Each structure stands twice: as structure tokens, then as C-alpha cells.
Amino acid sequence: MPSRLSSRLLLPLVRQTMLVALMTCVSASFADEPDGPDVPHKVESSFQQLVESVEPSHAWNATNLAEHRQWQQRLEGVMKELLGRMPERVPQQVKWVEKERFDSFTRHKIYVQTEAAYWAPVYYFVPHDLERPRPAIVCLHGHSGIWPYIGHAETDAERKRIEESELDYAVYLARQGYVTAAINVRGWNETAGHQDSGIKHLPRSCTHVTMDSLLLGMTPQGLRCWDAMRVIDFLQSRTGEVQGEKIGVAGLSGGGTLAMYLPILDERVRFAMIAGAFSTYRQSIYPIRHCICNCLPGVMQYAEMADVVGLYAPRPVLLINGVDDRIFPIDGARQGYEQLKKMYTLLGHPERIEADFFEGGHAWSNNKTLSFLEKHVAD
């Protein structure tokens, strides 16, 4: 019975050998950790290789109008899918809760119902003595929350930051005679729920908004744009104050990202001012740490930011970027702007794509906003 004998002898030996091998392996892996094996085993090297192997499948390269329209149609369908499922629409309801008169405008605080269990808080600015309806601008804030974006500061340092970064564009544009609606974007301030860890200075729930919306087949960007679309419904109902066919969007940083996506979902958005958000995914959101709510799942397989903005060409777009913005690098913005110029030229409207690449960092700039608006939305 040599085989039985050998298995009786061999089994314990094999077990022992395996145990020793396992222990050697475990201790070796810890012992080796400082240097690592001589093979790529860091996530950075993996993601570097993965991104280099991805070519956006819907990159723009049209040479004539027919090709452009075909491309536009294909990518628009993809982007609408990526932005996710939207909530059930509900009849428009608005609650007016506060009214404060300032030097040249009145600021109303309202709540606009955007879905069955959610009312978006909005600061609605109406210039005094309107002789006729005016163009309106939906203003979307970034990760500092709503307060600095409507010019509210508790300290001198906050006031200085608002001035230097020109964050209060909703107020500035209202002073210039535009009706503005500054939405308290979903997940910040009074709308916040589960607090983002590590964030002490303001209520913010980007992590949970992202986690829960993704699990439901939605996205934070899609939901936040949905709220903006329902605010546009409200603006269009204000026929005595607002020119319903002249509604646009303005946003900085996280608000700039939303301003970049909103015109895809809503063709009533006739112009966009996108600040501190336009670059390339490859140079900004991919390699540099950003809030999770900036990541639109899957987008880099299909398109770059210039393709995304090009989806609504030739609607007027103003790109605003500080040349020293460290989280949305200017090189990517310049690269994308060059592509958009080609696209707008092909469509016969090169003057409708503009850029304000100003000396500064991650901030808004009013260097070109008024001339842009006068050129594109004046009567």
C-alpha cells in the first residue's frame, strides 16, 4: 500500500510546509513593505497606466456641420445617461419667506419645490424699478456654501475673501440690472444632512449626497442641475420681471461644474459663465484631490470637458479661469478653449465663445462678465 503510506506521511508534511510558507509569506510581506517588490504595485502607477490607455470615444473631431451634428447627438445622449436618473416632477410651488430691501435691489428668500420631499432654498434678487422684464441668471455656489456667494460675511477675513475672489456675483449682477437667483445648492448649509468628515466651518453633505444618489442611479451633479431647472421654471413664471427666453447660468468651482452640465439638460439655458471649473478631467479632477461630488462616473471614457461644453455650441459661453488656479490648471483650460474656438468657428459663431484667463487663483472674475452679457443678451 505504498500510496496510502505515502499520503499518511505526506499530508502532515504538506500542511506543515504550507503553514511555514504562509508565515514566511506574511512576514516577508511586512518585512518587505518599505522597499516593495520589484514590480509596479502602487495604485498611482495603475491609474496612470489606465488613464493613458483611455481615449475618449466621443472626442470632437468634426470637419463639417453634418459630422458636428451627428457627434453632438451621440454625446448628448451619453451625457444625459451619465448625469443619471432624475426625480419625479411635481407641480410648481413656491414659498416666499423673507424680503429685504437693499440699495439697488430687493432680495427675497424663497423655497422652490423641486421634488416630492425637497424644496430648494433660493435667494432671489430683483433690481429696483424695473421698467421691463430683464434677463435672469441662475447663480450656483462652490464648496464654501451659499453665504459668501450672496455677500454675507461674519468676519473681516470672510469679507476680504468675498471681495478678492469676487464671490458675490449674484449680488454684483443684480446691481447691474439683472435678475439673479442664487440657489443654496443641495447638500450645503440649511439643506445639509450627514456632515462631511473633516469639514468644520460649514454644514456640508457632499459625501452622502454622492453616495446615496449613485446608489439610486442618480448623480449629485444631475440632482443639483434638476433643482436649477425647477428654479428656471420659477423664473419663467415671473413674466413681469424676467425675460423667459434670456435665462443663463453662472457658477464658480463646484458651481462652475454645475454650470458646465446644466445647459446639456436644459436648452432654456441660453448662455453660461463657467468659472474655476473648466480645464481637462485629466489635468484637474483626475490627478488632483477634489470633493467626490466632482466625479461624474464614467465620463472620461467618452469625453473631455471641451467636448462637454461643445455640446451646447453655439450658445454663448464665457470661460473664467485664474492662471494660477492650482486645482483646475490653466493649461487644460487653454487647450479646451482652443478646441472650442474651432468648434464655434465651424458653426459660424466664433464670437460666442470667450475666455477671461485672468491673473489670479481659484476665483470668479467680473473682468468680462458685463461685456459678455451686453453682447449676447442685450435687447
Ligand SMILES: [Zn+2]
Ligand atoms: Zn462636493
